[in-house]
Structures are given as C-alpha cells and as structure tokens.
Amino acid sequence: xxxxxxxxxxxxxxxxxxxxxxxxxxxxxxxxxxxxxxxxxxxxxxxxxxxxxxxxxxxxxxxxxxxxxxxxxxxxxxxxxxxxxxxxxxxxxxxxxxxxxxxxxxxxxxxxxxxxxxxxxxxxxxxxxxxxxxxxxxxxxxxxxxxxxxxxxxxxxxxxxxxxxxxxxxxxxxxxxxxxxxxxxxxxxxxxxxxxxxxxxxxxxxxxxxxxxxxxxxxxxxxxxxxxxxxxxxxxxxxxxxxxxxxxxxxxxxxxxxxxxxxxxxxxxxxxxxxxxxxxxxxxxxxxxxxxxxxxx
Numbered sequence: 001x002x003x004x005x006x007x008x009x010x011x012x013x014x015x016x017x018x019x020x021x022x023x024x025x026x027x028x029x030x031x032x033x034x035x036x037x038x039x040x041x042x043x044x045x046x047x048x049x050x051x052x053x054x055x056x057x058x059x060x061x062x063x064x065x066x067x068x069x070x071x072x073x074x075x076x077x078x079x080x081x082x083x084x085x086x087x088x089x090x091x092x093x094x095x096x097x098x099x100x101x102x103x104x105x106x107x108x109x110x111x112x113x114x115x116x117x118x119x120x121x122x123x124x125x126x127x128x129x130x131x132x133x134x135x136x137x138x139x140x141x142x143x144x145x146x147x148x149x150x151x152x153x154x155x156x157x158x159x160x161x162x163x164x165x166x167x168x169x170x171x172x173x174x175x176x177x178x179x180x181x182x183x184x185x186x187x188x189x190x191x192x193x194x195x196x197x198x199x200x201x202x203x204x205x206x207x208x209x210x211x212x213x214x215x216x217x218x219x220x221x222x223x224x225x226x227x228x229x230x231x232x233x234x235x236x237x238x239x240x241x242x243x244x245x246x247x248x249x250x251x252x253x254x255x256x257x258x259x260x261x262x263x264x265x266x267x268x269x270x271x272x273x274x275x276x277x278x279x280x281x282x283x284x285x286x287x288x289x290x291x292x293x294x295x296x297x
Contacts, residue, residue: 002150002186002297004045004215007054007064009289010038011219011265012094014060020266022231027272034273039064039291040094041195041263043215044071044083047149047186051084055182055193061098067292081106084148087139088112089180089195090159091119096126103128111147113154114138115178151185155207158198159240179240183207189297191215195263198240200250210255212297215289217241218261221268221277231267244270244277248284262289 008014015038016025027035039060046052052071058064065071065083073080085108088095096119102108110129112120117138120126139145144153159179181194181204192214197204208214219241226232236243242250244261251259261281264270269277270288281288 002045002047002184002189002191003049004043004184004191004295004297005068005070006215006262006289006291006293006295007042007044007068008039008058008060008291009262009264009293010040011263012040012092013266014038014040015264015266015271017266020231022229022267024269024271025266035271036273036290038264038271042098043193043262044068045150045184045191046070050082051148052082053085053087053148053150053184054083055087056089056095056195057086057098057102058094059097062101064291065101079104079106081108083108085109085111087147087152087154087182088116089154089182089193090178091116092196096120099126100128102134103130105130105133107133109147110134110136111139112136113141113180149186151183153183154180155183157181157194157196157204158201159196181207187297191295191297196240197242198237199242200247205250205254208251208254208256211257213258213260213295214251214256215260215262215295216247216251218244218247218264218268218270218288220265221245221270225267226265229267244268244281244286248281248286252284258287258295259285260287260289260293260295264288 016028040058042056042058044052044054139154179196184191194216197217220236221244223236223243269275
C-alpha cells in the first residue's frame with residue numbers, strides 16, 4: 001500500500017506569509033480555524049510505513065518533520081531517521097533550502113534531475129551534506145527506478161528556470177527537466193505529484209488519464225490574482241504555474257479519480273474553508289491539501 005503524507009501544502013513563503021497583511025493571512029495569523037496555516041510544499045511517501053521518501057526539502061522541513069510522527073527517530077540507536085531518501089522536483093529555493101536541515105551526518109540518498117544537481121554542485125553551502133553520508137543520484141527522465149519499495153518515474157513538465165537564474169528577461173517556458181512531475185507506484189496504485197506546472201500539454205494529459213490520484217499545482221486561483229490584489233506584478237503563467245480555474249477545465253475530461261491542489265499561494269482565496277472559491281472547487285470534485293493530510297492508495 002502506498003501512503004502519502006502532505007508535509008506542506010503552501011507555495012513559497014507559506015501561509016500566512018511573513019510579510020503579508022492580506023485578508024487571508026490576517027485571518028490565519030489570528031488563529032481562524034477556517035484559514036489553516038500551511039507550510040511550504042513537500043510530501044513524504046512510504047510503501048511499508050518504515051522507510052520514507054521526502055519529495056522536496058522545503059525551508060520548513062525541520063518543523064514539518066517535528067509535526068509528523070512517522071518521520072521521528074525510533075527509540076534506538078541514539079541517532080537515526082526513517083527518512084531514507086530525498087527527491088527534488090526542481091532547484092527553486094523552496095525545494096532545496098531544507099536540505100541544510102539534514103546535514104547532521106545522517107545517511108540518505110538524494111535524487112534529482114541533472115540540472116538540479118548542477119545547482120547544488122555549484123553552491124558550496126550544500127557541501128554541508130557530507131558525501132560520505134549523502135549520495136547524489138541523477139534521475140533520467142522517463143526511466144522508472146525502484147526506491148524503498150516504490151516504483152518511481154520522473155518526467156518533465158512545462159515550467160521555468162529557478163527565480164535566481166532568470167536574469168533580466170522573462171525566461172519563457174521550458175520542458176527540459178527544470179520542473180518535474182513524479183509517478184510514484186506501490187501495490188499497483190500510482191500517485192502523481194506535480195507541484196509546479198505551467199500548462200497541461202496533450203502529452204501530460206494523456207499521462208494523467210484515469211490516474212488514481214494527482215496532487216497538482218494550485219498556486220493561484222486566477223491568472224491575474226496577484227496583480228489584482230497588488231501582491232505582485234506577475235501572472236500565474238509568468239511564474240510558471242497554471243491557475244486553478246484553468247486546471248479544473250483541463251482536467252475535466254481526464255477521469256482522474258482523486259484530484260488535490262497543493263503548492264497554494266497565500267493570496268489564493270481557496271485556502272479559506274468558507275470561501276466561495278473553495279465551494280466551487282469542491283463542486284468540481286477538487287480537494288485542497290493541508291499540512292498533515294494523508295492519502296492511502
């Protein structure tokens with residue numbers, strides 16, 4: 001059986017974001033139970049409940065581990081962890097910064113596409129992950145491999161280069177492994193994790209047809225959301241994300257059995273349990289992920 005735990009369901013900055021006085025952030029910061037806080041996007045998966053794979057090492061990883069008993073050390077030996085592997089879907093700060101929380105001489109394997117490994121190799125701070133304990137493995141696109149009893153296949157999805165590599169001009173959309181989707185399978189069931197995606201291409205739609213469960217990029221509700229709210233100058237598309245409303249329409253003919261939005265920005269009204277936007281998602285058969293949400297397949 002495949003067990004997945006959502007460690008974090010928020011986009012970069014989490015919810016509430018530290019410097020945001022937006023309506024949703026104010027409600028969450030005040031303890032409103034209909035505006036649950038979310039840490040930055042990450043997920044943990046296991047086929048046996050004993051060994052765990054963490055997908056994306058968010059800046060909140062230490063707190064996420066503390067909040068997740070399945071990832072706590074066992075009684076003995078003195079230092080140990082059920083986290084046996086980490087996999088990265090890209091090289092954004094939001095996906096790699098948490099690696100520095102895992103530097104205490106704890107063995108695990110690190111898996112990523114070559115462009116992401118190149119970013120780590122180029123930055124000496126990540127040498128804090130002693131290669132004597134942390135071995136790095138380059139994933140090949142469309143080539144399945146077995147990890148901790150799970151079958152995993154990484155595939156490129158439309159996205160963009162990390163923000164710190166953009167330069168002065170808009171980078172455009174790339175499909176060369178800068179952003180990845182994952183198909184994770186165990187016991188004949190498959191979960192797709194796609195926390196960042198700029199568009200649903202015909203090839204990606206065909207891949208997801210009839211899937212048991214897809215956790216998909218839910219950064220913004222509408223394409224112009226941040227501009228309308230004076231929260232930033234970019235559209236969802238410019239940031240390499242699909243808006244929720246566009247995703248709902250694109251997924252409608254695919255027959256995906258369970259559809260869950262994750263990587264949700266602090267401006268997104270769907271974070272609020274009592275919003276009209278959340279009600280609309282529910283009517284269309286979509287769930288909104290929260291920290292600690294569990295999915296069993």
